[in-house]
Amino acid sequence: MFSRTALAKMIDHSLLRPDATEEEVIRHCEEAKEYHFACVMLLPAWLNMAKKRLRGSDVKLGTVIAFPFGMIPTSCKVFEARQAIGMGASEMDIVVNLGAVKSANCAQVHRDLEEVVTVAELSGLTEDGHDVLTKVILEVGLTTREEQERVCRIAEEVRADFIKTCTGMGPRPVVVEDVRHLRHCVSQNMGIKASGGIRTVEQAMTLINAGANRIGTSTGTAIVNSFDKYQEILAEELNR
Numbered sequence: 001m002f003s004r005t006a007l008a009k010m011i012d013h014s015l016l017r018p019d020a021t022e023e024e025v026i027r028h029c030e031e032a033k034e035y036h037f038a039c040v041m042l043l044p045a046w047l048n049m050a051k052k053r054l055r056g057s058d059v060k061l062g063t064v065i066a067f068p069f070g071m072i073p074t075s076c077k078v079f080e081a082r083q084a085i086g087m088g089a090s091e092m093d094i095v096v097n098l099g100a101v102k103s104a105n106c107a108q109v110h111r112d113l114e115e116v117v118t119v120a121e122l123s124g125l126t127e128d129g130h131d132v133l134t135k136v137i138l139e140v141g142l143t144t145r146e147e148q149e150r151v152c153r154i155a156e157e158v159r160a161d162f163i164k165t166c167t168g169m170g171p172r173p174v175v176v177e178d179v180r181h182l183r184h185c186v187s188q189n190m191g192i193k194a195s196g197g198i199r200t201v202e203q204a205m206t207l208i209n210a211g212a213n214r215i216g217t218s219t220g221t222a223i224v225n226s227f228d229k230y231q232e233i234l235a236e237e238l239n240r
Helices: 003-006 021-037 044-054 076-088 098-102 104-121 147-159 176-185 200-208 221-226 227-238
Strands: 013-016 038-042 062-065 092-097 135-139 160-166 191-195 216-217
Touching: 003 221, 003 227, 013 021, 013 044, 013 191, 013 221, 021 038, 021 044, 021 176, 021 221, 038 044, 038 092, 044 062, 044 076, 062 076, 062 135, 076 092, 076 104, 092 104, 098 104, 098 147, 104 135, 147 160, 147 221, 176 191, 176 200, 200 216, 200 221, 200 227, 216 221, 221 227
Parallel strands: 013 038, 013 216, 038 062, 062 092, 092 135, 135 160, 160 191, 191 216
Antiparallel strands: none
């Protein structure tokens, strides 16, 4: 049976607001340790401080690359990725080059993602390195279903670990149809991270049931705290 603990381990506890304070970041890290979330997702400037806060815990440290628009040169994305890994990041959410996607320039999308994913893969081969998970953000509110299929195919080709729905800065939140479509586009070996406007346990569970393996949200504590009540209501409905 799906549990509160299992739900917590599917949550990326995210704080990606540009105006977040040091106090908020510290609180976010402490919440992640208390609830045993999968990961804390922060902007790169906070990584050094957060690494110290999370040391000795079961919570991964994650960050974003080319956030939130993805429209920087590949060399800059590679630099950001190397910097992030050096600062302790073990998960990276990489914004795809949306201009290349909209232009149907698959070769550029492939090259852009492959170079960043390769940086992550090589990190695990060094003596003092560590394994780094990569997630490709395709921004469902700005891409068509056909474009999403192309990005999914390329993400698998370059050996990324996850496809992610939204930056949270796009024109709309994630909906269940997005996750169903992406799950249809990728193999079972690839994870799907649903993010963008997920604030309730009902939303989170609907997306998980549709095929999401991770939930990106800034309200992880409220979602987990609501889980037991959600289960009670579900049981009552089944017994009617």
